[in-house]
Amino acid sequence: MGIHDGHRDKMRQRFLRGGLDAFADHEALELLLYYAIPRRDTNPLAHALMERYGSLAAVLTAPVEDLQKVEGIGESAAILLSLVPRLYLRARLAEAQQEQILNSSEKAGAYLMERFAGEKHEVVYALCLDRKGKLIACKRLGEGDMASAGLDIRRLLEAALLTSASAVILSHNHPSGVALPSQDDFIATERAKAALESIGVQLADHIIAADGDFVSMADSGYLG
Template structure:
């Protein structure tokens, strides 16, 4: 394959210019499913790096982070450690991430949580699976189980987030929520609940129940999947 900067003998244009056009055409005709993760990254990189072969950079990012989603969601500081990544590239990645989150959230907000469960899990994974620190998110539901609010209550360290049951219940009352779904991530990637997770969930349930607020589930999100407290019989 021609190296970056080589001229196409027929057209006199850099080889990678023709590659870009061909890749865009494949995307338009066949969609994202027809492209490998590194090729999707190339399409994003094209916008920030207009005159260079970005295939090696895209493949290097996949090798380092593991997937398209993980690369796009990586912390800016980690991305900038990679040779060839500029602030412009980071901006493009974060725009893609923000768009994905908004689209995923739009599918679940103002919708019945139970009947939109698959979309809800997709949103939670998109929002939290690749975080490098723990976040504790609350999904607030009305009497018809419609999702009326989605809020991050706390942010913590790589393995701990301080959670205050009274503050959670107070916020539920402010929103006139009848039920909540607890969600937090495990940056380690393993979604298995810890003993601390179980004890904290029990305290929230005990605080919420006397005030008529139900805890429908507690989801733990990791890069390797998710765990539902309800499915495990812990709620």
């Protein structure tokens, strides 16, 4: 038995008996790191991560390449730390998508805020809806702002056709700005509306998200 095996076993038993409620944030990180770093004391690494990022949430949303700047955190540990919250988010989104009716900007905005949580770059989504506003599929169309051709019209039309959508809600985020449409956003909206109309699909809205808030271009009168 290694020098740290007894301590690791005690930590695992604590978790099995009571979950994470009795764990400090650094202890939860220490426990998680066991499964990427088998033969090293992970307590100092957990403290180093908390000191660098300031909170558990910040650790778990940090880029993989930045996590590896912490001495002792290799690629495997960095991927594990990044993977855990993303898996949880995917599970929540998959659960939320079942029988999801997005027939108002408030419902669509709330759904999209989950999608954009933790995104560091601008991302474009298309929500494909049936005639009653039920979500058929949420398609990630790409990354990059509207000025850099982040909106791929071909992929947008493909998503609408493959899902037999009656309507589409376009959405993207402004990671470091405010949720107000730019001139590029207006141009992209007009392109998307015209392209979808050419195949008989309505552009129901274009929702822009930023800093925990969102703006509906339909509610703002930009989609007449």
